[in-house]
Amino acid sequence: MAELLSLKEAVARLVHDGDTVALEGFTHLIPVAAGHEIIRQRRTGLTLVRMTPDIVYDQLIGAGCASKLIFSWGGNPGVGSLHRFRDAVQYEWPVPLEIEEHSHAGMANRYVAGASGLPFAVLRGYTGTDLPSRTDTIKPITCPFTGEQLAAVPALNPDVTIVHAQRADRAGNVQIWGITGVQKEAVLAAKRSLVTVEEVVDELEPRPGAIVLPSWAVTAVAEVPGGASPSYAAGYYERDNDAYQAWDAIGRDRESFTRWLDELTGVKA
Amino acid sequence: MAELLSLKEAVARLVHDGDTVALEGFTHLIPVAAGHEIIRQRRTGLTLVRMTPDIVYDQLIGAGCASKLIFSWGGNPGVGSLHRFRDAVQYEWPVPLEIEEHSHAGMANRYVAGASGLPFAVLRGYTGTDLPSRTDTIKPITCPFTGEQLAAVPALNPDVTIVHAQRADRAGNVQIWGITGVQKEAVLAAKRSLVTVEEVVDELEPRPGAIVLPSWAVTAVAEVPGGASPSYAAGYYERDNDAYQAWDAIGRDRESFTRWLDELTGVKA
C-alpha cells in the first residue's frame, strides 16, 4: 500500500545517488516539483529515463545530477532546443552525459516489457535507420512462426519512477485523466514509485477517461499542488507557456542557468 | 468508416463459409444474436476463435457451423460443461471438430499481436504444462539480451471479429463500458469487424470506464437491442441465469438440441 509522504521525505527515501530514475509525462502532468526536489537534495550519477526529456530534465542535467540519459526526443516542446542538454552532450558541462537513444515506439515498448515482467519487447521499428548502429539496446529478433525479422528492445525497469497525477485518495489509490501517456507502464515497470498529486481527496469519483493506479502498485504518494507547473494538469491548470519561452533564455548560457540554480537551491550569491 | 447495416445483411456480407471468426466477450456483452444469425444463414467450415467459448459457441458447434475451435476455456460459465462441444470432440457429432488449445494469457497475447501488426507475441507462459506438446502454435523464444527462454505464440488475425457493445453513434463510433475484456484487440486484429449494439444514439456521452472504437476501425455496426442476452450488458440488462441453467438440459442430448435448432432456424417438425 502506498504511503502518504511529504515530497521532501519521499525523494529522500526513494531516490538515491546512482539510481536509474524515470520522471514520466508526455508534456502533460510533468512531475516538475519532484525534479526540483531531486536537484535540491543534490543527487548525482543518476541515469535519467524519459521519452520526452524537457525543461525539468534540462535543469537536472545542468545541475549535474545525471550521468546518463535514456530517451527518444529531447526538446523544449513548442519552443526549441534544450541548451543544458546540448552543453552536456557537446561540451561535457557540468559533467559528461552518456546517451542511449531510441524512438518513441521503442521506449514505449521498453516500458511495456518492464511493466509486464518480460526481459524484452518486440516491435516493427528502427528499420533502415542509423539508430541500431549507435544504440546497443536494439537487436534483431526472428519470428519463430514466419521467419520474419523484427526489432527487440530490452525492458526498462527504473529503480524509481516518478509521475504526477490529479488525485489520490487517503488509501493511496491514484487517479489520472486526460492524456495518460506512458505513466501506468512507467510506474509498473519500476522497483519503487512516487506519485505527486494535485490533491488528496476522501473519495475518487469515477470520471470519463480516468485510469486508476491501485494503492498496492505504488510506493509513495505526495500531495504537491501545482507540482506539474509549468506543464498542463488537465482539470487543474493550463500550460504556462511563458515559462517555457523564458526557459530558452535562462538555459541558453551557463551563467544565467547558474543564477537560476542558486535561486532554486537557496544558495546566496 | 463503419456502415450501419441490419444484422442479417451484416452477417451475409461479412461472414463467409470457411472464415476464421471470433465472437468475443468475457461473459459480458456476448454477441449472441449475431451467433444465432450465423446459424440461421447456415455457415459451414468456420474456424471459431474465442478465449471463453460458451453457450452460443456450443450452439454454433452443435449446428455444424464449425470445423475448428481455437480457445482457452470452454464451458457454460457458472453452470458446467458444454455438451455440444464435448459431443463434437468426443464423438465427432454432427461434424468433427479440430481444436487448438491455449491458455487465457496466450490467447490474449495472440490478439494483442494481431492488433499490433506483429506476427507473434512473447509471454511467460505454458512452462511445465502439457499444452505445448499438443498445440503447434506455442514455441520457445530466447531473449536476445538476457538469453532467457520464453514462450512465443503467433498473432490471431480473424477474417472477421464480432463483438457486442452498448452504443454507437450515427457515424459508427462505438462505445463499450464495464468489463471490456479483449474486445478492442479482437476487433483491431481482424480483417473485418461487426459490432452489434444495444442502441444507436446521436452522441456518445463520455462516461467513466468507457472505451471508444473509432468508426474508421470498424467495418459495420448493427443495432440489435438485447443482442447479448442471455449474457450481461452493463447498463442495459443483467445475465439471465435461468437461460444458462436451461441450456445445460437442452444441450445435453442431441434430440433436445435438434428441437432447439429447428426452432431457431424456423424449420417445422
Next chain:
Amino acid sequence: MTEYTSDEMMSVAAARALGDGTSCFVGIGLPSTAANLARRGHAPNLTLIYESGCLGAKPTRLPLSIGDGELADTADAVVSVPEVFNYWLQPGRIDVGFLGAAQLDKFGNINTTVIGPDYANPKVRLPGAGGAPEIAASCREVFVVLRQNPRAFVEKVDFVTSFGHGSGKGDRERLGLPGAGPTLVVTDLGLMRPDPETSELTLTELHPGVEVDQVVEATGWKLKVAGDLGTTPAPTEAELRILRDLKRASA
C-alpha cells in the same frame, strides 16, 4: 454449536488461509466463495483480482461469472484482459493464486483439460486451461480448493494443465518458475501441504470429525500423513453467518 456441512468447512478453511492485506487472483466457484468470505471476515483489506480485468473488486454478493457487472462496479480499477494478464499477473505482483481443479496429483499438478490417457480421444473433455497455467506459474503461492475423492486426487494427472511441483522438489526452480507453486490444498476433509523435503502433498490437518482413513480412502495415491497432524478449528458462528449471508445474497 451450529451444524455445518463439509462444503462449508472447506470454504471456511480456504478463507482462513488468506492473510489480510494480501492480494489474491480468484477463480469463479469455490475460490471466489472463499476469497469473498475472507474479505468480509478476518481480511477486510484483501485485494481480489478477477481475470476479467477487475482489480480490487468488492462484490456484495458472489459473482455468477467473471463477467458479473458487480465486479466491475465495485473494483478499484477495471482493465482489459490482456492488461490483467500482462501487467498484473505475469510480473509476479499477486500474492496468492486461488484455483480449483478437476484432477490434482500428489505433486500438486492440476488438470482441467481432459480425463483419460488420449488427448485426441478423451474419456471426458473438460473446459481447458483458462487463466490457470500462468496463475500457477506467476503468483507468489497457489492455493487449490476442491472436494476430495479418488477420481480427483490421482497419482499422476492425465494432462498437466497447470504446473505444480512437477515430479517433485526442485522442478519449479529448474524451469525458472518464479512463484512457490501450490503451498496449500483445501478439501472437504482436511488440508494438505507439500512436504518440505519432497514437495509431495501430505495431509497436515483434518477437519473436525474426519478420520485419517477417510482421507486416505478418498485419495488416489498412497497418502502420507504429517507426524504432527493437526485439526482444523470448526467454523465459528461468525464465519458461518457471513458465508450463509453471502450465499443467500447470491441465490
Next chain:
Amino acid sequence: MTEYTSDEMMSVAAARALGDGTSCFVGIGLPSTAANLARRGHAPNLTLIYESGCLGAKPTRLPLSIGDGELADTADAVVSVPEVFNYWLQPGRIDVGFLGAAQLDKFGNINTTVIGPDYANPKVRLPGAGGAPEIAASCREVFVVLRQNPRAFVEKVDFVTSFGHGSGKGDRERLGLPGAGPTLVVTDLGLMRPDPETSELTLTELHPGVEVDQVVEATGWKLKVAGDLGTTPAPTEAELRILRDLKRASA
C-alpha cells in the same frame, strides 16, 4: 488579392495534400498547422492522430504541444502512448504520416538527431527521433514539410533518423517496409516528389512567383526538375482566412 507570406503558402500547399476522409498522424509545428487547416477547410472528415494518444482530435486552436488538453477534450478516443504506437500506427492503419525535419536528403531520408559527421561529438545535437522512425515506416505514405535551404536539403543526411527511400528505388521493399515512404515534400518554395524511376526527390511544382533557380540554390544537391513543372495555385481568400483565424486563436 490578399498578400500572403511564403510560410502561409507552404501551410496551404501542405494542407491541400490531405484528402478528405483520410487519417493523418500529425507532428507538432508545421504539420499540425497544415493538418488543422485542412480539417477546417476542404477535409472536414480528416482524422487527426497525435502521438500523445489522441485519436480523432478536433482542436479549435493549434495545440501548443502534443500534451495539450484541447487534443484530449476533442478526441474521439484517448489511448495510452504504447497503444497509439502499437495498435494504431504499427499495423499500417494510418494513411498519411506528416513529418517535419532538420535535414532531408535527396532520397527523402530524414535527420532529426545530430548535425555533423560524428555522432559522439556532434556539431549540433538535435532533439532526436521521437515517433518519426516508425511513422515514416508504417504510414501508407509520408508527407514532409520544412523550409527550403541548402543546410536543410542535403545530398546525404548526417544521420538517418527516419528512413525515406534509402539510397534509391527498391530500398524500402528490400527492407520490408510496408508504407510507400515520402511521396511529397512541401517547402516554402514549391513541391518535390520522388521520381517514379529512381525515387530521387524532384521539383514538380513551384509556388507562385518563385523561380526554378531560387529552388536549385536553396537545395544542397543538384536538384532535378520535372519536365512538366507546374505551379501551385496561390492560397485562396478562404484558405488564408482559416489559417489566420487558427493562428490568432492559438496566439
